[in-house]
Amino acid sequence: MERAFRAVPNGTIRLTAVTVAGAAGYAVGSSWMVPGTGDMWRCRSAAVGAARWVKIDVADHPGYNVGRFFTPFGQGAPVAGITQLVGTMYLSYGVIKERITVSQLQARVTTLSAGGNIQLAIYNSDPSTRRVSTLVAKTGNLSTTATGAVAGAFTGGDVTLEPGGYWFACMVDNAVCVLLGNGTTSFNHLSFYGSTNGLGASQAAQPAGVLISGQTFGTWPDDVTALNHSEATSRVSAMAFLVASVP
Structure with a gap:
């Protein structure tokens, strides 16, 4: 069978x-x-x-191909560039539809910052609260010196993701670089993980429902369950992951 x-x-x-x-x-x-x-x-x-x-549960997704970058399921189409605050972790929710092994995360720089860097990461979603919990994988520095796609391997090697929800995170070390944003005008993340105050759901254009928290650039805690994550309607960097194998 x-x-x-x-x-x-x-x-x-x-x-x-x-x-x-x-x-x-x-x-x-x-x-x-x-x-x-x-x-x-x-x-x-x-x-x-x-x-x-x-x-079961793939009627809305055709599956993954090895060697290609995919965006997390449920995230809207990329939108015009966004800037993020230094010293802040931005997290957006997305779903993985079947077991895959991923090797890289990618973002896109639309306005460069010479000598600057960004870092990307993936966190688990707590099954009871649907909020961000433990670290899955992180990249090292990805340079913002030139515009275009920037991708990096995980510092701990490839990781296998089981089907389910994850939080995709980004931090920047400068306020000059502009990244391609993750738009949710066609999809509201809050239908997956809910809101404590209805902030994202009440916005006419449904800006990206994201979580933000203060965090030193380059420091990715193993468990961020206890951090004070605020719901925000600000944009977050659009991210994609590279599929290394299926499963």
Whole structure:
């Protein structure tokens, strides 16, 4: 079963190579988890030689390709450049739809700052509060000396992300550089993690629902659960991750 699922490309409905689905005890409505990926499937037909399985929870996402940069699911299209305050951590929420291994994070500099740097990171989302919790991975310095895309590998090597919500973070060491912003005029993050005051939901243009907190540039705490994160309608840098392998 596992080999058959892995052999087909990503999609919502898969025709498997299994010819004995019915004989193996699978019936319409049966569930199957692929041990190597954690993917969940639902049997729609157990007909011998023509079994049909639907991958659960990817109807709105086609899957990931190795060697390509993807933005976190649920984040809006990039918008005009934004500036961030020095000494401040900006975090935006996004969803990973299936198990993947990622190797880099990327942002885009639209106005340079000679000698300046930014750093990017990924944090887990606390399952009980939906707020930011523990550090997953971080980059080193990414130079803002020139405009264009800047990407960097994680300081601790590639990381595997399980399906679910994550917080994508950015810090800058100067107030001159301008980064391509993460826009949410077509999507409101608060539908995922909620608001304590309705700040983002009450904005006519739905600016990016982000969390911000004071933090020294280059210092990424292992656990930021206890930090005082404020809800903000300011923009945050648009970020993308490089898929190293699936899973």
